[in-house]
Amino acid sequence: MKAFRAALLRFADDGSALYEDDGLLLIGPGADGRPVVRAAGSWQALAPNYPGVAVEHHPGKLLAPGFIDLHVHFPQTDVIGSPAEGLLPWLEQYTFPHEARFADRDHADLVAQVFLDELLRHGVTTPLAFCSSHPASVDALMAAARARGLRLIAGKVLQDRHSPDGVRDETAQSLADTEALIRRWQGVERLGYAITPRFAPSCSEAQLRGAGELAARYPDVWIQSHVAENRDEIRWARELFPAARSYLAVYEGFGLLRERAVYAHCIHIDDTDRALLRDTGAAAAVSPTSNLFLGSGFFDYEGARRIGFRHGLASDVGGGTSFNPFHTMLAAYCVGREGQTKPGVSLSPQNLWWQHTAGAAQALGLGGVIGNLQPGCEADFLLLEPRALPLLARKVAQAGSLDELLFSLIVLGDDRVVEQVYVGGAPIA
Structure with a gap:
């Protein structure tokens, strides 16, 4: 098992965003042995269920689907x-x-x-x-x-x-x-x-x-x-x-x-x-x-x-x-x-x-398989740094809602925001 703590973005079945300011993403083997999302949600609610699992903590950063x-x-x-x-x-x-x-x-x-x-x-x-x-x-x-x-x-x-x-x-x-x-x-x-x-x-x-x-x-x-x-x-x-x-x-x-x-x-x-x-x-x-x-x-x-x-x-x-x-x-x-x-x-x-x-x-006919961080999805995800650029950092600090945060990234972000890419649960160098 691998656990990651940061802000967390994922999506409900109707396309609406699910967001946690302080989230937990747990990655582990699925039924076929491939790494999948085993749990995702708020840190406070989920952390007590996984004692002893080492946690990578990334304050101020955002976990999002690939x-x-x-x-x-x-x-x-x-x-x-x-x-x-x-x-x-x-x-x-x-x-x-x-x-x-x-x-x-x-x-x-x-x-x-x-x-x-x-x-x-x-x-x-x-x-x-x-x-x-x-x-x-x-x-x-x-x-x-x-x-x-x-x-x-x-x-x-x-x-x-x-x-x-x-x-x-x-x-x-x-x-x-x-x-x-x-x-x-x-x-x-x-x-x-x-x-x-x-x-x-x-x-x-x-x-x-x-x-x-x-x-x-x-x-x-x-x-x-x-x-x-x-x-x-x-x-x-x-x-x-x-x-x-x-x-x-x-x-x-x-x-x-x-x-x-x-x-x-x-x-x-x-x-x-x-x-x-x-x-x-x-x-x-x-x-x-x-x-x-x-x-x-x-x-x-x-x-x-x-x-x-x-x-x-x-x-x-x-x-x-x-x-x-x-x-x-x-x-x-x-x-x-x-x-x-x-x-x-x-x-x-x-x-x-x-x-x-x-x-x-x-x-693609792959809903629930990729493109999300709901339980069961394959473990392809990103660690994003919203403060990677000076103007973006300034804008993000003023964001008062999820839409304002995401739109700041959309308008001002580039590849420097993508701090780490994980494919199959493993970081890509």
Whole structure:
């Protein structure tokens, strides 16, 4: 058993925050032997139940769930911060040339270490990641995550048309490679596989059909793709799939909307599409820094609340401009204000934090497993130092409520706030 005493943040099933100024977090082996949260709550109430357990005391600091990044591109680690006129030119000028290099396993191994280092430095303990179209990129990232004991979900991109040499794959081989990767990595320790059509315009009908067949054959794997990010992209999808009611409906037609399916962006959708997400159990990965950077538009939080479908936050690096969850939460707050309807939505600090932790876990179908510090959850958590920056320390000292504390961190925080990351109950160096 390990015990930690500090302020403690976790979430109830309805998404509301549970907070203790003086909390106790107890970590111990679960039923399968993996470290899990055994107890969480107030120090005064719980401490007498665990006499003799050594306690790490961190006065003034905050214990919080590890962040979940619902959509991030591993091969775009070096693409971040590349200027372009919009999504499609950005793909052509920067993304595809960088991704072509991931056919080289040595290059993929090197970038995998940088990618995971950046995520962990910013407190992200579970990413849902795109790899490149090369199986070597998946093997590199999975092996690197396994060596660190991380929970990771990732997959090889499928793109057999409208893609340049070096990243375009071949239909039958791409599906065979995907199935082989599923068998190699799905369920190995804390790893999961995601069937990953890049986006509908980059995939032939035969490839999308094959992806849907794999999804039916392996119901425990995840599905990830992009939808309705950019108006030019939507027009293109409409031309390529004229029989589909909408861009999102293209994926439905191939059996790619279900539980454990996560679609990045979902900006330019209507209420019928929102209901489709809700009714199928699919989720949206909201990527505000990317959407702002590429001028794609604003996720409609009012529509998401009104219709009620799963969603959570994502960096979308390299279109996204930061691995930092604090930056992502702040951008989401601004996007909610703007929205697609007036007046916009004022997202609470507690909700923003939930979207990047317990809410993202629900979107992945892993609610109660990750993204929270309730009993039974896997022991991935953060020790945060709210006084890490002078202005932040000054602001936090004046906080009169949990919302004020959390919003101070969201607006002023960066990786210096993340004092220690624990994965599987163990500190990451």
